[in-house]
Amino acid sequence: MTAYRLLLATAIALAVVAFVLVLTQRATAPAVVADPVRTPGVLNPDVTQATIGTTICVQGWTRTVRPPTEYTNALKLRQMRAYVETGPPSGFQEDHLISLELGGHPTDPRNLWPEPYPRAAQVDAVENELNAQVCGGSLTLAQAQQHESELKHTRG
Numbered sequence: 001m002t003a004y005r006l007l008l009a010t011a012i013a014l015a016v017v018a019f020v021l022v023l024t025q026r027a028t029a030p031a032v033v034a035d036p037v038r039t040p041g042v043l044n045p046d047v048t049q050a051t052i053g054t055t056i057c058v059q060g061w062t063r064t065v066r067p068p069t070e071y072t073n074a075l076k077l078r079q080m081r082a083y084v085e086t087g088p089p090s091g092f093q094e095d096h097l098i099s100l101e102l103g104g105h106p107t108d109p110r111n112l113w114p115e116p117y118p119r120a121a122q123v124d125a126v127e128n129e130l131n132a133q134v135c136g137g138s139l140t141l142a143q144a145q146q147h148e149s150e151l152k153h154t155r156g
Helices: 002-027 049-054 061-065 069-082 119-136 141-154
Strands: 092-096 112-116
Touching: 049 141, 069 092, 069 112, 092 119, 112 119, 119 141
Parallel strands: none
Antiparallel strands: 092 112
């Protein structure tokens, strides 16, 4: 009798786990990735491998080129419609495909797209790590930009 109860309890537990997994998969929204046609990424011509020491590797430099919130909020609304994204604009960050930390163009709409939270916050950490690798010499600027572009075009 105890073997039967153990088998039954195990079967019930597995059924509950399977049910939770199905619900979790349904509740998880598919990743929103940057459209390579709408958002191919555009570079800031002032940032090159030769200028990283006076641009992206200077603490606080991105504040000097970051576009005003009024600009990005208006662009976010237009791009959410183009991307057919619904929901509150506060659920999205108007993100740079090539981040300012890696020499992305600050205001060109082809370098900005509506990236949903929480993914946007997760990608910010990747951008900072790539910047550290470029400034530390373990990656070239072009390698980091390519990695970031691939990430946002394939995984959001």
